[in-house]
Amino acid sequence: MKITALRSVLGGCLLAMSLSLLAKEAAPEAADPALEARMVKITSELRCLVCQNQTIADSNASLAVDLRREARALIKQGKSDAEVVDYMTARYGDFVLYRPPLRTTTLLLWFGPALMLVGGAAVLVIVLRRRSRMAADAFDADDELGDEPGAVDAALASANAGTPGPA
Amino acid sequence: MKRLWFLIPLGAFLALAIVLAVGLKRDPREVPSPLIDKPAPKFALARLDDAAKTVRLDDLKGKVFILNVWASWCVACREEHPILLDFAKKRVVPVYGLNYKDTRADASAWLARFGNPYDASFFDEDGRVGLDFGVYGVPETFVVDGNGVIRMKHIGPITPEVLTNKIEPLLKKLDA
Numbered sequence: 001m002k003i004t005a006l007r008s009v010l011g012g013c014l015l016a017m018s019l020s021l022l023a024k025e026a027a028p029e030a031a032d033p034a035l036e037a038r039m040v041k042i043t044s045e046l047r048c049l050v051c052q053n054q055t056i057a058d059s060n061a062s063l064a065v066d067l068r069r070e071a072r073a074l075i076k077q078g079k080s081d082a083e084v085v086d087y088m089t090a091r092y093g094d095f096v097l098y099r100p101p102l103r104t105t106t107l108l109l110w111f112g113p114a115l116m117l118v119g120g121a122a123v124l125v126i127v128l129r130r131r132s133r134m135a136a137d138a139f140d141a142d143d144e145l146g147d148e149p150g151a152v153d154a155a156l157a158s159a160n161a162g163t164p165g166p167a
Numbered sequence: 168m169k170r171l172w173f174l175i176p177l178g179a180f181l182a183l184a185i186v187l188a189v190g191l192k193r194d195p196r197e198v199p200s201p202l203i204d205k206p207a208p209k210f211a212l213a214r215l216d217d218a219a220k221t222v223r224l225d226d227l228k229g230k231v232f233i234l235n236v237w238a239s240w241c242v243a244c245r246e247e248h249p250i251l252l253d254f255a256k257k258r259v260v261p262v263y264g265l266n267y268k269d270t271r272a273d274a275s276a277w278l279a280r281f282g283n284p285y286d287a288s289f290f291d292e293d294g295r296v297g298l299d300f301g302v303y304g305v306p307e308t309f310v311v312d313g314n315g316v317i318r319m320k321h322i323g324p325i326t327p328e329v330l331t332n333k334i335e336p337l338l339k340k341l342d343a
């Protein structure tokens with residue numbers, strides 16, 4: 001009996017605590033959280049022009065604050081996400097887009113890395129194939145040694161003498 | 168021929184080095200404006216010196232003009248100010264000011280103190296017109312032709328070099 005009373009008191013305390021915690025979290029950051037979330041989603045894909053490595057959503061530069069305000073206003077007017085982005089690119093160009101659009105001028109940007117990878121792989125394959133076709137004795141000795149007959153053997157012998165082998 | 172194969176990586180390296188060197192020299196702060204050769208955005212703003220008088224873009228059309236975006240809080244504007252004053256004295260084209268995110272009192276005091284090169288300044292308190300012009304750092308300077316098309320934009324303070332190498336040749340070409 002005593003234990004159940006204690007339990008209920010404890011439970012009540014916990015419940016009260018959790019309720020107060022919830023209340024704190026529920027404090028609205030903006031008048032319309034759904035609108036705010038959409039605005040943040042759009043502007044976090046856009047580059048702030050003043051501090052160029054921050055998004056418009058992140059930046060506290062006054063330009064970013066203004067552009068967030070405009071984005072909010074456009075959303076309120078019922079514009080689509082694409083229309084909000086168009087508003088930004090019409091004024092500041094494709095530069096504001098963190099994901100550059102696919103255009104003839106950006107083909108190299110999009111496919112350059114893949115092209116380099118394919119090119120590198122092709123060179124690697126060609127070189128490896130040519131090597132495997134060569135006979136083992138096709139490799140030349142180092143230039144400084146290869147000029148004199150017997151120099152390689154001598155060098156190997158002295159190297160072996162210096163470091164005792166396993167045999 | 169086969170002997171020259173080893174030159175390919177060298178050539179590729181040189182090409183990459185040149186591309187990167189050019190990239191280093193370019194100023195990433197100078198964002199190319201999509202508004203060049205496009206009609207200037209329409210606006211209707213009160214004059215700085217007379218809140219009752221509204222000026223529209225259409226009122227300015229028909230003549231080549233320079234629109235200089237400035238603010239009393241902008242340090243770099245002070246730097247370009249003497250150059251702008253000198254240029255305005257020559258009376259080549261009208262010079263208008265877009266007073267960006269300022270207060271009337273501060274802006275008027277600033278002009279009284281440093282001199283007023285502008286035929287008129289338009290008061291863009293909340294910076295909305297500035298946004299339409301793609302302004303992101305004051306000072307910025309636009310050259311607008313007689314048809315109301317933006318022909319040039321300069322970001323940052325005007326220097327004598329910018330004036331003689333960029334703006335004046337363009338004005339000559341536009342026959343202003």
